[in-house]
Amino acid sequence: MGRGPHPVTEGVRDLLRLEALGLMTAGIVHDLGNMIQVLASAVNIVERHPEVRGSAALQPVVAAAIDSLDRAGGTVRQILGFVREDAATAEPIDVALALAGMERLLRWLCPHPVGLTLQLDAVLPTLICNRHKFENAILNLVLNARDAMPEGGRLTVSASAEPAHLVIAVSDTGTGMTPAVAAAAFEPMFTTKPEGRGTGLGLPMVRQFARELSGSATIASQPEQGTTVTLHLPIPVVRESDAA
Ligand SMILES: Nc1ncnc2c1ncn2[C@@H]1O[C@H](COP(=O)(O)OP(=O)(O)O)[C@@H](O)[C@H]1O
Numbered sequence: 263m264g265r266g267p268h269p270v271t272e273g274v275r276d277l278l279r280l281e282a283l284g285l286m287t288a289g290i291v292h293d294l295g296n297m298i299q300v301l302a303s304a305v306n307i308v309e310r311h312p313e314v315r316g317s318a319a320l321q322p323v324v325a326a327a328i329d330s331l332d333r334a335g336g337t338v339r340q341i342l343g344f345v346r347e348d349a350a351t352a353e354p355i356d357v358a359l360a361l362a363g364m365e366r367l368l369r370w371l372c373p374h375p376v377g378l379t380l381q382l383d384a385v386l387p388t389l390i391c392n393r394h395k396f397e398n399a400i401l402n403l404v405l406n407a408r409d410a411m412p413e414g415g416r417l418t419v420s421a422s423a424e425p426a427h428l429v430i431a432v433s434d435t436g437t438g439m440t441p442a443v444a445a446a447a448f449e450p451m452f453t454t455k456p457e458g459r460g461t462g463l464g465l466p467m468v469r470q471f472a473r474e475l476s477g478s479a480t481i482a483s484q485p486e487q488g489t490t491v492t493l494h495l496p497i498p499v500v501r502e503s504d505a506a
């Protein structure tokens with residue numbers, strides 16, 4: 263089915279459409295879940311530390327909550343308007359700036375004893391993509407890395423420039439994956455997390471993001487050693503003749 267000369271029948275096409283719709287909706291709800299997690303943590307911090315209220319220390323917490331609310335609003339608009347965020351909403355992303363802009367949120371999602379390091383090449387290429395999808399890909403990878411280190415460890419987000427490629431890698435020193443788990447990890451709905459903790463939609467969305475940019479997402483993992491998920495994203499070459 264699919265490939266080859268046989269036309270896809272109307273019924274099958276409807277089923278495929280429904281499946282795509284279900285996956286997309288599940289993906290959106292998954293993103294909402296991530297953002298709501300951020301908001302819940304913010305509120306918890308304020309709640310647990312009354313002395314924080316009214317002090318300067320409250321500012322980053324509130325800023326992160328507002329940022330997350332902004333993104334949740336965008337996602338809700340996406341559901342309501344049923345807008346597909348495609349190439350139409352792609353924009354040039356300064357990767358160093360974008361990651362630096364997420365740093366506070368990421369640090370805050372990875373409290374001690376998880377230590378977060380950003381390793382960015384001094385010069386990074388500009389990515390042309392949807393900002394929301396970029397941020398969600400990073401967020402998904404960092405949350406997975408954090409979840410893999412319940413006892414703490416090192417979490418490294420690196421971005422490096424290679425010829426014609428941007429390479430983004432998220433590494434942890436956590437539980438790692440068995441070969442069987444690593445082989446299944448990109449499948450939609452595959453999760454090893456308890457109910458309510460995992461949806462199995464993070465990595466499929468990360469891979470979809472990479473593929474939409476004609477890139478790839480790969481896993482290198484060793485049980486008890488840790489995991490690195492690497493995105494290879496081609497940078498479009500602008501030829502002189504195109505620019506003219
Ligand atoms: N950094 C990681 N370390 C160990 N296992 C991981 C890591 N990232 C992903 N996994 C495994 O891949 C599965 C699928 O990940 P994902 O698609 O993000 O879904 P979820 O996080 O909701 O379970 C996880 O349940 C886990 O088993």
Ligand SMILES: [Mg+2]
Nearest residue numbers: 402406464465
């Ligand atoms: Mg996940």
